[in-house]
Each structure stands twice: as C-alpha cells, then as structure tokens.
Amino acid sequence: MQVLVSKLHWEDFSPGRVFEHGPRRVTREEIVGFAAEFDPQPMHLDEAAARGTLLGGLSASGWHACGILMRMCTDSFVLNSASMGAPGVEEVKWLRPIRPGDQLTLRATVVEARTSKSRPDMGFVRFMFELFNQTGERAMTLTTSLMMSRRPA
Amino acid sequence: MQVLVSKLHWEDFSPGRVFEHGPRRVTREEIVGFAAEFDPQPMHLDEAAARGTLLGGLSASGWHACGILMRMCTDSFVLNSASMGAPGVEEVKWLRPIRPGDQLTLRATVVEARTSKSRPDMGFVRFMFELFNQTGERAMTLTTSLMMSRRPA
Numbered sequence A, B: 001m002q003v004l005v006s007k008l009h010w011e012d013f014s015p016g017r018v019f020e021h022g023p024r025r026v027t028r029e030e031i032v033g034f035a036a037e038f039d040p041q042p043m044h045l046d047e048a049a050a051r052g053t054l055l056g057g058l059s060a061s062g063w064h065a066c067g068i069l070m071r072m073c074t075d076s077f078v079l080n081s082a083s084m085g086a087p088g089v090e091e092v093k094w095l096r097p098i099r100p101g102d103q104l105t106l107r108a109t110v111v112e113a114r115t116s117k118s119r120p121d122m123g124f125v126r127f128m129f130e131l132f133n134q135t136g137e138r139a140m141t142l143t144t145s146l147m148m149s150r151r152p153a
Helices: A028-038 A047-051 A062-076 B028-038 B047-051 B062-076
Strands: A018-025 A091-094 A103-115 A122-132 A138-149 B018-025 B083-085 B091-094 B103-115 B122-132 B138-149
Touching: A018 A062, A028 A062, A028 B062, A062 A091, A062 A103, A062 A122, A062 A138, A062 B028, A062 B062, A103 A138, B018 B062, B028 B062, B062 B091, B062 B103, B062 B122, B062 B138, B103 B138
Parallel strands: none
Antiparallel strands: A018 A103, A091 A138, A103 A122, A122 A138, B018 B103, B083 B138, B091 B138, B103 B122, B122 B138
16 A cells, blocks of 8 residues: 555644644535434434424434544545544544534544554554534534554654 | 333343344445545545555445444334433444445343433433344444433333
C-alpha cells in the first residue's frame, strides 16, 4: 500500500490537537430514511408517536448520529491520514436529541497517543469526539482509538 | 403513551435471558452504499484498495455493523418491548471483518437488570450483544443498557 508522506501520521496527533468540521445540516428525510432501514422505532419515524416518548419529538437514531459523526471525521481528517481503522469504540453518550434541521459541528480532540508494542510501524491515537448543535449544546460524545501508521523514518 | 401490558417490560429481562435472531445476509451493495454515505474509506468501498488494508478485503464499516445489529435487535425484541431507548453505549468491539455475502446471527444476553432511583416507573437492562458470522465466528460485540418501563402494578 502506498502511503503518502504528506498525509497525517501518528506523529502528527499530539495530545491536545483539535480538528473541527461542519456545520452539517440534518434533514427529516435522512432521519426517517436511516431509521426505516436500521432503527424503526416510533421516535425516529413519526412526529406524533415521538411526542409521547422520552425524546419528546422526532429525533435521529443514536446510530444515525454515529454515522454522521463518522462521516464528518472522514471529511475532516481521516481520509487525509494514515489511519488503519479502529478495533472498536470505548464509549458513546447520546446527550441530547438530534432534530430535523439541526446544524451539527464536530470537534475531535486528541486525548492520548501511544506506540504499539507488537507493531512498531503503527501507534494508537485516542480521540474524544464531540457533536454540538446550532445552539452550542453538546448532543453526543464518543471516545475511541484509531490505529495510525507511523511516519517512515 | 399507551403501553400494552402484553409487551415485554423490565420485569421480563432476567439476567441470563437470551434473545436470538437471524440469519441476516449482508450484500456488497449495502456495504458500499452505507460506506459511500457514512464512512467513505477505501476498505469499505473498493475491493482492490481494500486488499492492501488491515481488513484484507472489502468489509462493512463498523458503523454499518452497528446499524445491522440495531435492526436485528429491533426485529428480535425491541419493538415488542417497553424500551425507552438508551443513553449511550458502553463498549463496541469489531473482532472480525464482515464481508459481502456473510450471514449474521444475533445473540442478545441480559447481563444485569437494575431499577432506577430517580424514576420508579422504569429500570435499566444491560445487554451483551454478539454478532456471529456463518462459520460461527464472533464478528462483533456491543454492551449497552436500555431504559425499560416497569410493568404497571
């Protein structure tokens, strides 16, 4: 696999470094479309049914929010990096409903960077991802570690 | 909100209880379609590019796997329960690639059930969700707690 040296490598992800992206508008059509395919619960499909739920109105599936966050990460820095993917997710918190028309902004903060004992050509970069809505409220947080190639010597 | 007493309530989710669902086939078209919208990295879009990555071939985005797992949960028991949603996710592990043509099976195990101190009408049910492929390998695990209405007295 060709790795362009100009891409961001493990060495570029110093703890405290922040990447931002957005705003990205969420439409009713995509909320309902995602839910119909992956999470067909009333609060993600129908305004009237959603009013009687904890969310208090039509809101995106939490998994849709994860997908939107991933896409904003890809567009922000992942495609311009030597990322090798992630082995999983440490934690997700859905803090506030995401409504039709919301404008989401991503903040990705490098929390920790460590080398790999078994693979000297890569390291781990632990991120705290935050999604904010248009009023500055935090709608979601997600913590995970990406595997990242180290810069060739 | 009308709650049908015949639905599964918090009291029905005893630790150790297992729900199973599937198999559910995953197609190349849906893998590429999901990736194009939410996770446009080469290993989820293009067979040739994917061969040079850690996944070793075209594989579903981990977020797509989460969506499939959620849909299998909804079809298995969530829509037949008094679930009020989840505040987040405790942990996700992507253990093996999910390939075009894979047949996935879900196993949902109740790990813990506890009441809510602040809301006596609901409780929490902690689940361990596992996705297996057609050869019985565990492709993914996910741990989370659902908020569940208690059965009216």
